[in-house]
Structure formats: structure tokens, C-alpha cells
Amino acid sequence: MDITDEVVSEAAAQAARDVWVVLSRLRRRLAALDGAGDLSPAQASVLARLDKHGPASASELAVAEQVRPQSMAKIVIALEEAGLVARHPDPADGRRQVVTLTGLGGERRLGDLRARQAWLARAMQERGTPEQLRAVITAMELLDEVAHT
Known part of the structure; x- marks a missing residue:
């Protein structure tokens, strides 16, 4: 075993x-998949994290994404230059800056997510039977239960 x-x-x-x-x-x-366009995997991951968990400092993002603070600073700058995130003073500590997803960043994230989900749905429909698709749904219920234990 x-x-x-x-x-x-x-x-x-x-x-x-x-x-x-x-x-x-x-x-x-x-x-x-091409859904992320010109975004690196690290940049796409930061957008996803901000979308899911909300605003965060660059240092918090670095810890969460397991990258060096210097690397995260470069990622945030690139995303900011693309208009996908914005930095604002932290209301609790004016010395820190908080990174937030912009409207454009949220749209980009949602479009990317929808494109990937559509690809996966088409691929599973093309290759799977209705019974197999139901089995996947059942298996996902079990995995979700496991993930929440």
C-alpha cells in the first residue's frame, strides 16, 4: 500500500x-490554455487569489504564492501596468499598500475562468458518456467532502 x-x-x-x-x-x-493571454502563470494565480480572497499586501501575496517578496513586487507592478490591479494605502497601516483587483482585472479573471471551464466541459462531453459524466459529478462530491474535512 x-x-x-x-x-x-x-x-x-x-x-x-x-x-x-x-x-x-x-x-x-x-x-x-490560451485563456490567460499574455499573463504568466504567476500573474494569473495572483489575479485568482485576489478574486477569491480579496485585497492583500504584496508581502501577504508572496507568502500565499510561495515566492520571494522581490518576485511578487515585479508581478504586482506588471499587473498594475496592465490595469488589472491597483495599489492603495492600507487603512489600518498607512505605511503598507494593499493590492486590489480592478474592474478590468475581475473581467479578465472571469473571462479566463469561463474559457477554461468551457474547454473542460467540451472535452469531457466529447470523450465521456452520460454515465461517466454522472460518475465524475459523484466523485467530485466525494472529493469536495474530503477537502472540507
């Missing part, structure tokens, strides 16, 4: 390995 020290069934161990491999491949495939 070799998953953990805990006893798990062979089916659960195989499912865990398969989910890990497939999600990794799928993440790379979705990241490679």
Missing part, C-alpha cells in the same frame, strides 16, 4: 494515487 502508516484499502490507495496524478495533469493542461 505504502500510502501512510494507517491502514487503508487498496481501492482507497489506488483512488488517491489516481486522483493525484489526474489532477496534476489536468491543472497543467488548464494552465497551458
Whole structure:
């Protein structure tokens, strides 16, 4: 089995390995789509984080994205120059700046998300049967439950 020290069934161990491999491949495939246009994966990730979690300082973004503060500063500057984010003084600490998603940044993020979801829906419809699609829905319910434990 070799998953953990805990006893798990062979089916659960195989499912865990398969989910890990497939999600990794799928993440790379979705990241490679043209939906992000001229954005780097790091820039697209920052837009996604700001969209999901709201405003943050560049240092908070660096920690969350696991990059050096200097790298995040360059990412934020590029996004700001493209009009996708804006920096404002932090109301709680005027020495800090908070990065926020602009209207254009939100539109760009939403368009990118919709393009990737549309690609995935078309690809699954072309390759899967209705029964397989229902099985995916059921599997996603289980994975979502696992993610919230």
C-alpha cells in the first residue's frame, strides 16, 4: 500500500494515487490554455487569489504564492501596468499598500475562468458518456467532502 502508516484499502490507495496524478495533469493542461493571454502563470494565480480572497499586501501575496517578496513586487507592478490591479494605502497601516483587483482585472479573471471551464466541459462531453459524466459529478462530491474535512 505504502500510502501512510494507517491502514487503508487498496481501492482507497489506488483512488488517491489516481486522483493525484489526474489532477496534476489536468491543472497543467488548464494552465497551458490560451485563456490567460499574455499573463504568466504567476500573474494569473495572483489575479485568482485576489478574486477569491480579496485585497492583500504584496508581502501577504508572496507568502500565499510561495515566492520571494522581490518576485511578487515585479508581478504586482506588471499587473498594475496592465490595469488589472491597483495599489492603495492600507487603512489600518498607512505605511503598507494593499493590492486590489480592478474592474478590468475581475473581467479578465472571469473571462479566463469561463474559457477554461468551457474547454473542460467540451472535452469531457466529447470523450465521456452520460454515465461517466454522472460518475465524475459523484466523485467530485466525494472529493469536495474530503477537502472540507
